Amino acid sequence: MIRYIIRRLLISIPILGIGSIFAFFLVAAAGNPVAELKAKPGVTAQQIHDLEVSLGLDQPIIVRYWKWLVDFVQGDWGQSIALGQAKVDIFDSIMRGLWITARLVVFAELLAIVLGVVVGVIAAVKQYSIFDYLATSSAFLMFSMPVLCVAVILKTYGIKFNNVLESLGMDRWVSTVSPTPDQVDRTFGEAIFKLTGTYVLPTLTLALISFAAYSRFQRASMLETLNSDYVRTARAKGISQRRVIFKHAFRNALIPVTTLFSINAAALFSGAIVTETVFGWKGMGNLLVQSIRTFDPYMLMGWLMVTAALVIVFNLVADIMYGILDPRIRLA
Amino acid sequence: MPSDPVLNPLQPTGLPAAGTAPVATAGEFDATKARKQSTLIVRRFFRHRLAVVALVVFLLICAFGFLGPLFWTVSVEDTSSRGYLPPSGAHPLGTIQTGKDMLAQLIRGTRLSVQIALVVAIGSTVVGVTFGALAGYLRGAVDSVISRFTDLMLIIPQVAVAAILVRALSGSWYTVAFILAAFAWMSIARITRGETLSLSQREFIEAARASGAKTHWIIFRHLVPNMIGTITVNTTLAVATAVLSEAALSFIGLGVQPPDTSLGLIINENYSQITNRPWLFWGPFVIVVLLSLAVNFIGDGLRDAFDPRQTKVRA
Numbered sequence: 001m002i003r004y005i006i007r008r009l010l011i012s013i014p015i016l017g018i019g020s021i022f023a024f025f026l027v028a029a030a031g032n033p034v035a036e037l038k039a040k041p042g043v044t045a046q047q048i049h050d051l052e053v054s055l056g057l058d059q060p061i062i063v064r065y066w067k068w069l070v071d072f073v074q075g076d077w078g079q080s081i082a083l084g085q086a087k088v089d090i091f092d093s094i095m096r097g098l099w100i101t102a103r104l105v106v107f108a109e110l111l112a113i114v115l116g117v118v119v120g121v122i123a124a125v126k127q128y129s130i131f132d133y134l135a136t137s138s139a140f141l142m143f144s145m146p147v148l149c150v151a152v153i154l155k156t157y158g159i160k161f162n163n164v165l166e167s168l169g170m171d172r173w174v175s176t177v178s179p180t181p182d183q184v185d186r187t188f189g190e191a192i193f194k195l196t197g198t199y200v201l202p203t204l205t206l207a208l209i210s211f212a213a214y215s216r217f218q219r220a221s222m223l224e225t226l227n228s229d230y231v232r233t234a235r236a237k238g239i240s241q242r243r244v245i246f247k248h249a250f251r252n253a254l255i256p257v258t259t260l261f262s263i264n265a266a267a268l269f270s271g272a273i274v275t276e277t278v279f280g281w282k283g284m285g286n287l288l289v290q291s292i293r294t295f296d297p298y299m300l301m302g303w304l305m306v307t308a309a310l311v312i313v314f315n316l317v318a319d320i321m322y323g324i325l326d327p328r329i330r331l332a
Numbered sequence: 333m334p335s336d337p338v339l340n341p342l343q344p345t346g347l348p349a350a351g352t353a354p355v356a357t358a359g360e361f362d363a364t365k366a367r368k369q370s371t372l373i374v375r376r377f378f379r380h381r382l383a384v385v386a387l388v389v390f391l392l393i394c395a396f397g398f399l400g401p402l403f404w405t406v407s408v409e410d411t412s413s414r415g416y417l418p419p420s421g422a423h424p425l426g427t428i429q430t431g432k433d434m435l436a437q438l439i440r441g442t443r444l445s446v447q448i449a450l451v452v453a454i455g456s457t458v459v460g461v462t463f464g465a466l467a468g469y470l471r472g473a474v475d476s477v478i479s480r481f482t483d484l485m486l487i488i489p490q491v492a493v494a495a496i497l498v499r500a501l502s503g504s505w506y507t508v509a510f511i512l513a514a515f516a517w518m519s520i521a522r523i524t525r526g527e528t529l530s531l532s533q534r535e536f537i538e539a540a541r542a543s544g545a546k547t548h549w550i551i552f553r554h555l556v557p558n559m560i561g562t563i564t565v566n567t568t569l570a571v572a573t574a575v576l577s578e579a580a581l582s583f584i585g586l587g588v589q590p591p592d593t594s595l596g597l598i599i600n601e602n603y604s605q606i607t608n609r610p611w612l613f614w615g616p617f618v619i620v621v622l623l624s625l626a627v628n629f630i631g632d633g634l635r636d637a638f639d640p641r642q643t644k645v646r647a
Contacts, residue, residue: 015480019487026493030500144624146576148583148596149617152603159607273491274580288492289584292499304492311487 005316012312016305020072023304024065027297068301078298080291090302093287098269098306101276101283105268108203109261112210117257119211120218124226124253125245135215142212151205151278158201202279206272210264217260222253254325262318269310376637383633390626393619397443406433408440408593416609425615428602437598438615444588445578445595445623448509452574455513457520457567461559464524465551469532479525482518490515491577495586503589508581512574520566527559561638568631572624579620595620 052058059067071078080088119139123132142150225231226249234248235241273285284303291299378384406423410433417427425434467478497511531537532555540550556563575595581587582596590597595616602612 015484015487019484022484023488026496030496140628141621141625144572144576144621144628146579146583146596146599146620146624148580148599148603149620152599152606152613156606267489273584277584285584288495289586292492292495292586295499300492300496304489307489307492308487311489 001320005320008316008319012309012316016308016312019308020069020301020305021065023301023308024068025061027300027304028061028064030292030295030300068298072301072305077302080296080299090299093299094284094302094306097282097284097287100281101269101272101285104199104202104275104281104283105206105265105272107199108206109210109265109268111203111207112214113257113261115207116211116214117218117254120215120257121222121245121250121253123215123219124222127223132219136219139212139215139219142208143216145209145212147205147209147274148278150208151202151275154201154205155278202272202275202281205275205278206268210268213260213264214257217257218253221256222249225249225253251325255322258318258321258325261321262314265310265314269307373637377633380633380636382629383636386626386629386633389622390630393442393623393626394446396619397439397446400439400443401436404435404439406436408432408436409591410436416605418609419611425611426609428612434612434615437593438595438619441593441595441598441616442619442623444505444592445575445620448505448512448578448588448594449571449574449623449627451506451509452513452516452578453567453571455510456516456570457563459513460517460520460566461524461556461563462551463517464521464526465528465555465559467521468525468528469547469551469555475525478521482521485515485518488515491581494577494581495584498581498586498589503587503592505588505592505594508578508588508594509574512577512581516570516574516577520563520570523562523566524559527562528555531555531558561634565631565635565638568627568634572627572631575620575624575627595623 049058057064068078075091077090077094080090080093119135123135126132226245231244231249234244239248269284272283273288275281276283276285277289284307287299288303290296291303413423413427413433416429417423419426423433423435425438428434428437463478463482467475494508494511494515498508501507501511537550537554540554545554578587578594579596579599582594583600585600588594588597598616599613599620602609602616606613
């Protein structure tokens with residue numbers, strides 16, 4: 001197992017390498033960070049040239065890539081060269097963003113998986129029951145819903161809810177703007193209360209959307225397994241319904257959901273952009289939008305490399321999960 | 333990364349190869365007239381009530397976007413009215429901040445969103461099917477190169493790259509459409525590759541090859557028609573995804589840029605008014621949701637129509 005993981009990680013290094021070349025050319029082609037300066041009046045060509053030289057932009061792209069790669073591998077991810085926020089250390093800002101997004105995504109994803117799997121299994125076992133229809137149609141609706149609408153609607157009702165709370169003489173509990181830096185709370189209960197208020201809306205937004213996909217997948221794969229020959233055999237042997245469902249069918253039915261997880265989890269780190277924008281969280285999504293707006297090449301490179309690495313890691317996690325769920329899929 | 337179909341069971345639309353005999357019901361035994369496969373599929377689709385409703389909704393939305401300008405002649409660019417007027421006879425949905433008529437905006441946004449979705453669907457399907465079929469049919473080096481390329485494209489965060497490119501190129505609707513299409517073909521390619529791998533083991537492909545058919549002939553005359561069910565269903569999924577990704581991109585301001593507009597951009601411009609002028613938010617919202625719901629339902633109906641084994645409605 002450990003050998004397998006090490007080998008997979010080693011294989012992913014060249015993939016990341018090729019990805020980095022691709023990304024570097026893309027980012028370089030995307031725009032020039034000093035272009036905005038050129039449009040400003042009173043800036044001479046000499047000044048721009050000096051700036052370009054100091055940023056290394058006058059060198060050919062291959063040289064720039066090589067320099068970036070050597071530094072990157074050694075842990076020096078460079079500094080932001082965007083105007084206005086120049087000299088910010090890239091590694092630090094990406095890690096800060098990643099930490100903020102991770103807190104949001106991990107909880108939302110856990111919630112979505114647990115709920116999605118439970119609802120999907122019940123809907124499949126009780127196919128065509130009222131529960132099934134309710135679950136299936138609400139999942140279908142959420143599946144077709146743009147994240148931004150869910151976020152905006154939740155935010156609006158969060159504000160209304162706060163107004164009601166305030167009129168009742170309480171604090172505005174649900175946080176609809178960026179989370180405030182933690183203050184020292186008097187009791188543990190209070191801290192928890194406040195924390196939930198901060199997380200509830202963005203977490204719910206992300207969880208609802210993922211939940212829809214998980215429950216649909218779980219229902220479909222559970223139905224397929226329940227209709228398969230080996231489950232019929234198990235039933236024919238006289239095994240109880242509960243045992244058939246949990247011992248025989250459930251494990252196999254989890255495999256497609258695992259695949260969905262590997263795609264979803266990685267996509268969420270970059271895909272929480274809209275949720276972060278609406279609720280004002282300064283995570284990975286915010287970082288991306290900012291660095292695209294300012295054409296900040298090294299920040300974008302760092303961002304792309306981190307998210308690409310996350311995709312690889314989650315794919316590996318999924319492959320290991322396949323092996324655990326179904327011993328026939330050997331890790332070779 | 334699991335590129336092996338066994339390790340990659342993410343094939344929600346995995347259909348059995350066409351050619352499986354459709355289940356005949358008592359009614360069909362009475363009518364002895366031979367029916368073509370396509371007639372059967374169309375009949376099965378139209379028996380699926382929800383899918384038909386969805387198709388009607390989809391066509392209505394398209395009609396709203398494409399034929400709307402014929403009936404609602406207020407110019408999109410007309411800024412002569414005051415901003416944020418409430419709904420009235422002259423402006424059934426009020427005006428937006430700049431004084432432009434909301435209904436005219438919606439009509440144009442709907443049209444461009446539908447156009448983007450269709451370009452993405454067709455583009456990603458053509459590229460995905462071609463790559464997938466080539467990889468699955470030719471195997472060997474071609475397969476390795478295409479599969480690794482697909483893996484590579486999958487690890488690059490699509491939203492990010494699309495946003496970077498849109499910002500670099502331009503925010504017109506077709507740029508956004510082409511960029512979204514360039515990052516949407518991978519799942520179709522994987523599914524097509526898997527189908528092709530199993531189909532090309534079948535006798536009729538072997539027979540075609542033995543009689544000297546060229547690769548492109550085999551792929552487009554023998555393989556693709558047999559995968560048409562899977563392909564169609566995945567195309568509808570791509571349309572729904574494209575609607576949502578376009579909305580998300582435009583919402584964060586890195587998608588379609590003015591003077592072009594789209595449903596996502598309209599929501600972006602007006603969502604702050606959700607409490608004070610709810611019609612400005614709910615209008616585009618309802619269209620986006622209806623559009624993607626309708627397309628998803630059409631996909632569901634098509635899946636049932638193409639795959640008689642899973643069908644809940646009888647033809």
